[in-house]
Amino acid sequence: MSFQDRYTLAYKTYPYEKSPDQDLDQPVRHPVVVAGGGPVGMALALDLALKGTRVLVLDDHEGIGMGSRAICFAKRPLEILDRLGCAQPMVEKGVVWNLGKVFHHDDLIYEFNLLPEGGHKFPAFINLQQPYFEKFVLDHVRALQADGLPLEIRGKNRIDAVEQKNDRAVLTVMTPDGPYRVEADWVVACDGASSPIRGMLGLGFEGEVFKDSFLIADVRMKANFPTERWFWFDPPSGAGASQLLHKQPDDVWRIDFQIGWDVDRAEELKEENVRRRVADMIGQDVEFDLVWSSIYTFQCRRMTKFHNGRVIFAGDAAHQVSPFGARGANSGLQDTDNLAWKLKLILDGKATSKLLESYDIERIHGAEENILNSTRSTDFITPKSEISRVFRDAVLALAQRHDFARPFVNSGRLSVPCTYDGSPLNGPDALEGPARTRPGSPCPDAPLDGGFLIERLGDRTGADFQILGIDVDVPKAFEAHGIGCTVLSVSSKGNETLRERYLGDAESAVYLIRPDQHVAVRWPAWDADAVRAAIARACALEV
């Protein structure tokens, strides 16, 4: 049976090796199988394995794909990766940026600064080619595997069939040596926007398709453009209806050209044609190398439910957005953050599969937010009706001279972490505290003891909860319903940032924080019964 690659590899990091499982008559049972070794699948596998769960990753390729693809990684995903232990090399290699500029023709009409406040370990965004991101995660996995990390990756293992049983899924896996079967308590499908597993289960993926296409060119050049995101409506070069210029590491620049719906893809992708567009934009006398190019169209859509029986969907497999706003990979990484601790508690018998309902609720909430924002950006960039274009052009014309029109200019609203307002896991807010740390919020960072608060919250190696006491007495340790809590007791004295972000006008606070660093509940003082009840609620336990 032929086994063709669908794309070229940047790094052949996990070449096919025959597993002893393939020769057994009975399929081997695994707690978790992750389908797909992309950024989302590998981050989830690492998270679960760090928590002590045995994970098998099945990937139909033998390593990391070529092409820069996802290039913008936001602060919250970097914090998640930091919890997993591999954010530092990404920040060191990545290009840090905060400033965005929007032009209409030649005129600067709008500017935004993404991180006007201090006290964060991580920047608002880094730009990093996706293969680097994946390589840093994989290097970290390889280093930990040497110390016994229970994570196995099998390359050129393609899932061809999924059979759902009551307590497990049975996968038929194709390899260069023929098919074999694998059983799993849980399968997490991180197999991308065209998810074969979603297709095998006959599950829908509804939404909106936008009738335009974009040509991406990654160009290596020595240029003096600043490290900012530059977006043009109706650029003076005429090389596209809109253009985006963004810096990546290694002197590589990402350029996007909006080229219309009815285009001859093969013709547009010819090297001489891509080079002509680039030269029209950057100037005919600027020397450059063409590193990578691709044409994409885009959709905004999601699954109705993110899990079905024993199969759970994460990342692009569950939801897809247009690229304006960097909400694809960034939201996929937030899926893994949300799922890992829940799955760990379920596998350990400390919670039931009822907890998975909250994965759907919280991450569908996140997907809806991302779809709404990226749909609006796309409608602004590629107006879908004549009247929509009339208003868009009016905004652009007014924005140059009048401040009031600038907030309407929408070239992408960039990814911010999702607050799980209304989640069934949240308790009622019992503190008159700041809105940004209300139940459901991801904990905002703050300086602490010469380091950062974010490093001391959440659970890297398990699914323990976190109790954060500020200016109040809390016990040294706590446990409820078999779920442990680590306790951090801090003083806000001399720490204005912490006070502002976690206390506001309150004199003291106790926060119950989930393993994924989201606030479950908060109170003005310690109350053991309330904390016990809140832990049960946050784990969907019937008590």
Next chain:
Amino acid sequence: MGKLNTTRNVTRPDDVYALLIEAHEGKTKEESDAFNARLILTLMNHIGDEEVIAEALKLAEG
């Protein structure tokens, strides 16, 4: 300048802009033009102040 507020005054610009575009969905050119005329007249009444309206008309000239 005069009394017209030209600094940002809308709390959630994306929501308001989406309301406007959605209101036009499915309308023909003629229907959209008529809709815009009714909308402008309604907003003019809300503003009330002739001086402000005159300034806005001037601003829209570009």
